[in-house]
Amino acid sequence: MKTVLTIERKGKMKKAVSLLAAIMLLCVFSSCGEPDDSINITENMYVTYINEIYTNTDDYVGKNITIEGMFTSEYYKPTDTTYYYVYRQGPGCCGNDGSMCGFEFTWDGVGSLSDNDWIKVTGELHTYEENGATYLTLSASDVSVLDERGAEIVYR
Numbered sequence: 172m173k174t175v176l177t178i179e180r181k182g183k184m185k186k187a188v189s190l191l192a193a194i195m196l197l198c199v200f201s202s203c204g205e206p207d208d209s210i211n212i213t214e215n216m217y218v219t220y221i222n223e224i225y226t227n228t229d230d231y232v233g234k235n236i237t238i239e240g241m242f243t244s245e246y247y248k249p250t251d252t253t254y255y256y257v258y259r260q261g262p263g264c265c266g267n268d269g270s271m272c273g274f275e276f277t278w279d280g281v282g283s284l285s286d287n288d289w290i291k292v293t294g295e296l297h298t299y300e301e302n303g304a305t306y307l308t309l310s311a312s313d314v315s316v317l318d319e320r321g322a323e324i325v326y327r
Contacts, residue, residue: 209235217325218261221272228298228307236309237293239321240273242284250301255281257292257309260324272325278311289320 210231212220224231240259247254258273276292284290294309 208233209237212236212238214239214321214325216327217259218272218327221261221274224296225307228305231296232298233295235293235295235312236274237291238274238309239289239291239317241323242288242290243286244281244284255284257290259322262326274307274309276309276311276314278314280314284314284316288316289318291315291317 210220210224224236238257240257242255242257244253244255246252254275255277256271256273256275258271261270261272263270274292274296276294278292278294291314292309292311293313294311297308297310298305299308300306
């Protein structure tokens with residue numbers, strides 16, 4: 172009887188080890204072992220993604236974000252600073268369409284960009300304070316000008 176129980180236990184142990192090995196392989200191939208801290212802001216839910224990030228900033232600081240949109244820059248004379256943006260036109264307040272919806276970003280190669288270029292920016296989200304206000308910015312690791320443009324005006 173003792174021999175039968177030992178054989179059954181060994182059989183169950185082999186099944187358990189096989190199951191564990193299968194789960195581990197599944198995790199390796201599906202990347203469930205490592206959390207993915209990158210966010211790809213898609214055209215389909217563009218405004219929703221942007222609103223979520225601005226509303227729950229602490230959940231997104233330090234994560235990599237990839238976003239496509241138009242490029243523009245703005246010079247702010249009081250601080251003698253030029254700010255760079257990737258954005259699309261989103262719904263405005265009270266039916267006033269045309270609000271900028273996107274992120275400020277920093278990148279060493281920004282001088283190669285022209286207003287209205289369609290760009291793809293990948294960068295880590297950070298916050299900074301200026302004149303008592305907190306702002307979001309992407310520290311870009313990659314910026315590229317794309318030939319194919321997406322929707323310039325987005326509603327969701």
